[in-house]
Amino acid sequence: MATVDLPLLPLGRGTDLNSERGVECPGDLPPASDPALVARARAAKDALGEKVFVLGHHYQRDEVIQFADVTGDSFKLAREAAARPDAEYIVFCGVHFMAESADILTGPDQQVVLPDLAAGCSMADMARLTQVEMAWDALVKAGIGDSVVPVTYMNSSADIKAFCGRNGGLVCTSSNADVALQWAVEQKPDAKILFFPDQHLGRNTGVLKMGYSVDDCVVWDPHRPNGGLTTEQLRDARMILWRGHCSVHGRFSPEAVDDLRAEIPDITILVHPECRHEVVLKADLVGSTEFIIQTIEAAPAGSSWAIGTELNLVKRLADAHPDKRIVFLDKAVCFCSTMNRIDLPHLVWTLESLVAGTVVNRIEVDAETEKWALVALERMLALPGRTAKD
Numbered sequence: 119m120a121t122v123d124l125p126l127l128p129l130g131r132g133t134d135l136n137s138e139r140g141v142e143c144p145g146d147l148p149p150a151s152d153p154a155l156v157a158r159a160r161a162a163k164d165a166l167g168e169k170v171f172v173l174g175h176h177y178q179r180d181e182v183i184q185f186a187d188v189t190g191d192s193f194k195l196a197r198e199a200a201a202r203p204d205a206e207y208i209v210f211c212g213v214h215f216m217a218e219s220a221d222i223l224t225g226p227d228q229q230v231v232l233p234d235l236a237a238g239c240s241m242a243d244m245a246r247l248t249q250v251e252m253a254w255d256a257l258v259k260a261g262i263g264d265s266v267v268p269v270t271y272m273n274s275s276a277d278i279k280a281f282c283g284r285n286g287g288l289v290c291t292s293s294n295a296d297v298a299l300q301w302a303v304e305q306k307p308d309a310k311i312l313f314f315p316d317q318h319l320g321r322n323t324g325v326l327k328m329g330y331s332v333d334d335c336v337v338w339d340p341h342r343p344n345g346g347l348t349t350e351q352l353r354d355a356r357m358i359l360w361r362g363h364c365s366v367h368g369r370f371s372p373e374a375v376d377d378l379r380a381e382i383p384d385i386t387i388l389v390h391p392e393c394r395h396e397v398v399l400k401a402d403l404v405g406s407t408e409f410i411i412q413t414i415e416a417a418p419a420g421s422s423w424a425i426g427t428e429l430n431l432v433k434r435l436a437d438a439h440p441d442k443r444i445v446f447l448d449k450a451v452c453f454c455s456t457m458n459r460i461d462l463p464h465l466v467w468t469l470e471s472l473v474a475g476t477v478v479n480r481i482e483v484d485a486e487t488e489k490w491a492l493v494a495l496e497r498m499l500a501l502p503g504r505t506a507k508d
């Protein structure tokens with residue numbers, strides 16, 4: 119099998135300075151213990167005024183999210199980035215693929231900055247363009263190339279989004295995956311969907327929203343010849359799911375749901391669709407981070423909730439709603455380590471550098487990739503509108 123460029127180094131195997139890029143920031147990164155950090159961030163932001171717009175994903179730390187001009191899920195933040203043509207700098211407090219999407223959706227004179235370049239996403243790294251192209255060739259060889267529509271989750275690199283744009287597909291997020299899949303199946307007679315990188319969002323949407331059976335979905339393993347599938351399996355499938363997952367949401371277990379139901383009988387279980395199918399089947403409600411927030415805001419005082427998503431958000435919701443009982447679905451699950459890379463010292467360093475006229479950690483997608491990724495993103499943005507609560 120051909121080798122592919124893996125962005126991460128398996129522990130203990132060689133050294134590659136690039137694999138830890140961004141850990142050392144050039145210039146003076148203030149120490150986390152500096153008691154003046156909040157005041158410094160505020161002063162730098164005030165000095166930049168309208169020139170800067172700070173976007174914050176819901177999984178960001180409290181110390182960072184307090185400086186966001188807008189908070190949101192991936193879909194809302196993509197729209198917000200596109201709606202700020204006057205901001206010279208977009209500081210993206212989130213992860214790399216989100217900043218790339220913001221760069222694609224903003225004008226050529228706007229500069230998008232990610233405060234720490236090590237804020238990647240392990241799920242996005244599970245689908246590399248070379249791997250996707252090898253899979254595509256195999257589907258053509260299996261005689262089904264003409265019926266496949268590629269759909270990528272927002273959590274993917276810009277070149278994968280461009281692949282989808284170039285090949286008649288689109289991008290989706292957790293708040294519009296069902297509408298996006300519906301669009302995809304309408305593009306071709308007997309359409310099959312190739313969905314990456316999150317097998318769980320793909321399966322949860324295909325089975326729960328599109329009416330497919332679990333057996334209609336096969337899993338393409340990029341590390342096995344022909345994805346580990348026979349030609350017959352590929353021809354029979356309605357959805358071909360990439361073998362990728364979120365290292366945070368993939369850890370929630372159905373047993374944790376059972377345990378909490380036994381402990382708190384009137385509890386409502388609310389999870390993100392990146393959770394495994396067996397967890398989602400046991401939950402009461404499933405939706406994007408924005409949906410989770412809106413659901414808790416609308417819940418009556420005294421109600422009990424277990425939430426299966428990233429811990430920063432769950433803690434923030436518990437703090438903001440002391441009149442409701444809000445618990446984390448599984449105590450064994452950790453923060454998203456890459457989202458947590460963005461901390462106050464990095465934000466201060468980024469903003470103060472901008473004040474001094476230096477743009478650090480700029481995220482810039484090359485023109486050819488941008489052209490086709492924009493096609494895929496615009497197909498998503500043109501989907502019939504909805505709010506997170508639909």
Ligand code: 13P
Nearest residue numbers: 191192193291292406407
């Ligand atoms: P949403 O905010 O779109 O629900 O996505 C969650 C996520 O995993 C971002 O990395």
Ligand code: SF4
Nearest residue numbers: 239240241364366454
């Ligand atoms: Fe990626 Fe999962 Fe972290 Fe989201 S929560 S950024 S999908 S690793």
